[in-house]
Amino acid sequence: MSLLNYKKAGVDIEGANRFLRKIKPLLKQTERPEVLGKIGGFSGLFLPRIKSVKNPVLVSSADGVGTKLIIAEALGKYDSVGIDLVAMCADDVVVTGAEPLFFLDYIACGKLNQKKLCNLIQGMAEGCKEAGCTLIGGETAELPGMYEKGKFDIAGFCVGLVSREKIIDGKRCKEGDNLIGLASNGVHSNGFSLIRKVLSEDELKGNIGKELLKPTKIYTKSILRVMQKVAIKAMAHITGGGFYDNIPRVLPEGLTARIEKGSWPVLSIFKKIQKKGQIEEKEMFHTFNMGIGMVVVVDPENAKRTVSLFEDMEVKAWIIGEIGKGKSGVKIFD
Numbered sequence: 559m560s561l562l563n564y565k566k567a568g569v570d571i572e573g574a575n576r577f578l579r580k581i582k583p584l585l586k587q588t589e590r591p592e593v594l595g596k597i598g599g600f601s602g603l604f605l606p607r608i609k610s611v612k613n614p615v616l617v618s619s620a621d622g623v624g625t626k627l628i629i630a631e632a633l634g635k636y637d638s639v640g641i642d643l644v645a646m647c648a649d650d651v652v653v654t655g656a657e658p659l660f661f662l663d664y665i666a667c668g669k670l671n672q673k674k675l676c677n678l679i680q681g682m683a684e685g686c687k688e689a690g691c692t693l694i695g696g697e698t699a700e701l702p703g704m705y706e707k708g709k710f711d712i713a714g715f716c717v718g719l720v721s722r723e724k725i726i727d728g729k730r731c732k733e734g735d736n737l738i739g740l741a742s743n744g745v746h747s748n749g750f751s752l753i754r755k756v757l758s759e760d761e762l763k764g765n766i767g768k769e770l771l772k773p774t775k776i777y778t779k780s781i782l783r784v785m786q787k788v789a790i791k792a793m794a795h796i797t798g799g800g801f802y803d804n805i806p807r808v809l810p811e812g813l814t815a816r817i818e819k820g821s822w823p824v825l826s827i828f829k830k831i832q833k834k835g836q837i838e839e840k841e842m843f844h845t846f847n848m849g850i851g852m853v854v855v856v857d858p859e860n861a862k863r864t865v866s867l868f869e870d871m872e873v874k875a876w877i878i879g880e881i882g883k884g885k886s887g888v889k890i891f892d
Contacts, residue, residue, distance in 0.1 A: 574698060577672050581679045588686040588693040592659070602694030604660050606719055613722035617656035621646035622713045624798075625750040629770050631708070632763045636674055638773040639712070640681020641688070642747045645774035646797065647716035648689035649852065652778045653793035653808070655726035655785065656718035658689050663696035664713040668705035670698065678712070681773070689778040691716065728792035728808035728855070735791060735881040736861035737805075737815060739822050741874035742851030746774040748798040749845045756835035769827050777852045780871045784854075788864050792855040796847040803844070805853055806886050815853075815888045817879035825849045843890055855881065 582597050594603035608614045623642045630639045648658040663682055665675060675698065686693045705711070745753070750770075757766060784790065792808040805815045828849065832842050842848060856864050861877050868875040882889075 584683040590692045617718040619647045619650035636678040637681030641685040641773035643714040644685025645776045647714045651718035656720035658691040658718040660692045660694040662715045665698045667710035688776040737879040738854040739850035739878040740852040743775040744772040794853045814884035821878045822876040
């Protein structure tokens with residue numbers, strides 16, 4: 559009679575240890591000088607440099623990439639969703655004016671697949687380098703019985719730092735301020751449940767699938783640099799909820815965002831999705847980023863300079879509208 563053990567129950571501890579040893583060099587690539595201790599401990603240690611930060615405030619964010627994982631599975635490519643995971647968290651932190659410091663991940667799977675998960679961690683490491691933060695640790699959990707073989711889910715967690723007096727919260731926004739739109743890479747990480755209703759399995763495995771799998775643009779470094787030269791009043795990361803849900807989150811009561819259609823080129827992938835699914839235009843702007851991954855609010859006299867500064871850093875940008883008086887919300891007009 560064979561004795562039962564944890565491995566036979568579906569959890570391979572030694573396999574997890576081998577995986578950790580394999581990804582350590584990837585984590586090392588993202589390391590900032592503030593990191594203390596070794597990779598693989600019970601916790602990640604980080605000694606922030608706060609001498610120049612008056613009234614330091616920690617800023618945190620947690621997010622996932624949703625059903626975009628299904629597209630990654632269909633194409634057998636996972637590094638791009640690793641970048642997505644960092645982007646969703648780091649850019650939620652930077653909109654407050656904070657610098658992202660470190661990032662952690664959580665991976666839950668039915669059975670650990672080292673090749674697949676190493677590809678995923680490779681993407682996270684690349685994303686952390688793009689955002690300038692350290693991949694300081696995480697957790698990989700084998701959960702047989704909860705996840706089918708080959709299936710997994712991921713979550714990310716980011717912590718940043720900002721001086722209290724430098725927090726960007728939209729309170730200084732006023733009528734006449736300009737809205738600057740920063741170009742997206744494509745669909746980014748939202749709206750995939752709708753996309754999978756619109757497109758066939760064959761389409762998702764083909765060229766359209768490759769287009770959909772493009773990683774989310776990370777704006778963190780470019781925003782931090784522009785902030786040193788221009789006073790940014792508010793920022794909205796255009797994620798789930800599109801324009802209609804995200805921009806009002808950073809505007810004071812009594813102000814509305816007036817956005818002019820045609821002030822930027824809508825990417826062809828959105829036109830394909832809209833046409834194939836016969837989706838109303840308002841629903842498109844309520845679900846997708848439509849080619850604008852981040853919206854920045856500045857004084858009108860700083861608008862053209864802000865666009866120029868972003869484009870100097872190879873981030874396409876446009877003046878896409880302005881702030882007006884009215885019920886808090888978004889108005890999109892021709």
